[in-house]
Amino acid sequence: MAEQDLFTTRMRAATRKIHNLSDTLVNAKFAISLRDEEVWGKGLFVFYHVFAYLEDARARLDLPEFNSLFCNKVLFRQSAFEEDLRHYLGEDFQSLPKSPALENYLQHLRDLERDSPALLMAYVYHLYLGLLSGGQILSKKRKMFGDKNNSTNEYKDKVTDFTGSDIAQIKNDFKAAMNKIAESMSAEEQDAFIEESNRVFLMNNLIVNSVEGQNKVLYNLMMKTTAVILAGVAVYFAYKMK
Template identity: 40%
Template sequence: MANLENFSKRLRRETRNVHKISDALVNTKFFFALSDNSVWADGLLVFYEIFRFLETNMSEELLPKEFHRTSALERDLEFYLGENWKHDYEMRNSVKIYLKHLYDVKKRSPTLLLAYVYHIYMGLLSGGQILQKKRLLNPLNHGCNKRGEAVTSFDGYTIAELKTKLRNIFDTKAKDFDESIKTLLIAESKMVFHLNNELVRSVRGMSRVNLRK
């Protein structure tokens, strides 16, 4: 019966512990983003290069256009940081380390980038949606309107539809993988959460929010 299990279910089961740790960190760190746009914007900024890398290096078969977030992130960052945000933009160390790992994975075995596609986009469709909704409901959040929400908006698609499509793409592809590839995908999936955690830890603005409160 184990062979009939969708690989996405196995992946969730085998990364459950590290996923819980990552969720706790994200919820704690981005609690401040509920009332401070600069914290939210900095969170978008540290993940910007990761989305751009994946959307540049993965085929549309594995990462369809409707999932792409690069232009949406750029619109949000322009809203929060100003239209010249790229002029003073400097990639921080946590992002450089993450990108180096992604380039290494691509060179070693591009198939393993699927772990990053699955977890990062599923995370945006799950936790990212929840955080954005909480931000919009929080009366302390100034500037709550339809601008600045592009990254979590998927016009023409429901979140449920996109989650189902992403799982189907992943599970269909995984049917062609032998156990050695699946084992490597599980290892890279754990690395996704580790690298994501380092990005989240590098998000700036919490000290200033604490002082203001």
Template identity: 45%
Template sequence: MGASDIPFTKQMRKATREIHDVSDALVNAKLAVALSNDSVWAEGLLIFYEVFRYLEEAMDRLKDTHIGDLKFDGMRRTEGFKEDLDYYLGENWTETYAPRESVMKYLMHLRELESNDPDMLMAYIFHLYMGLLSGGQILRKKRQLVSRYLPFFSSNSRGDKVTEFGEASILSLKKQMNTAMNDIAQSLSDEQREKLIEESKMVFELNNQIIRTVRGTNRVVIKKLVIAAASIAVISVAFNYLVLRK
């Protein structure tokens, strides 16, 4: 089977496998802490809020291009980000908010692409939304489990709008996105497809840069260790007391 016979989305995933693995490791190191801590979860939302907002505004501006063909009903996440951030940070959080430097660099790159080669934005739309439909759903379910079985940790059923797609089938949405991307790729030149694959690597590089800026993870880890140590100490005291009474 030649490269032209392989679905374009599979070619994109194969080309980004190595850098994607780095992203997964970073998410595990940084955002996994957010499973039991809302402040870290809010940090994760905050770094991606501007990126998704820009992409969705760009999709409106470029609705008559290939990018318009990549949209599907219910994909918009900006309002979900805003609702979640209102919940975690308070409704007035935008009054003192300013995007951090790494996010501004990300946005500058997106603006340059829109000005010079807007089709390249499809790499960001595809990978970021597929990320919410894949890894985002895994994180959502894990947070729900933490909230259910470890109630002494801070985690809530509210504040998860960004990963909520209503009654829509996640599998169906992923299939829709894959089909749209593959159909678009068939109308592109070999050069355009190659550029999209290379830009896909940049998606994960930029994602990694902003994920590294998530704050509070070390503090949460230390807090968990203190809680664990205290729990062990209480169990030890109780055990010794029971033994000595015999």
């Protein structure tokens, strides 16, 4: 089958607009604020609950299609999230309150599990593919923007660590599993899956926006940048007045 005829290709085209918006949000707001370890931890916290729910739902449902989507054992990330969260937020991270956006997200997943469990695979596909792709980019950006005075450069994040794995091959296998599943869907089921895929990115954007501390980090960064610019202007005028 030609690539343009694959379900994953069709899905990528149908979600391009909201996907690009999501990428812009993360790059413009979240990525820069990842220099703060607490904000990074809170970002992991909101996505941890979604990933953990999906992995637990897979075990509860035990559907052949759902199981086949987890085509490689390295895709299971729940324990990696938990290790990172213990490092950044402490041993009692599970007791931290969830934002309304996260509560709404999880309730939506519960509703899908009850009424349309196959649509949970839309979340598995986009979130895990995002971790394999965007997660690696965020990890690199975090090192780039990271505060050299904290432990960011000493601790190696587990959730974005796929050392020893061929990520390109895993992504290919993951997409192949999704396309195989789509072959058994009716046209109406495929349309519903794509509609839910757009909702995935929308709900991801909502929980990214709910992460506390981002605005504070951006404000502090802006103030520091402004101070540097003003200092440069002052030096320039002092030089010109001599």
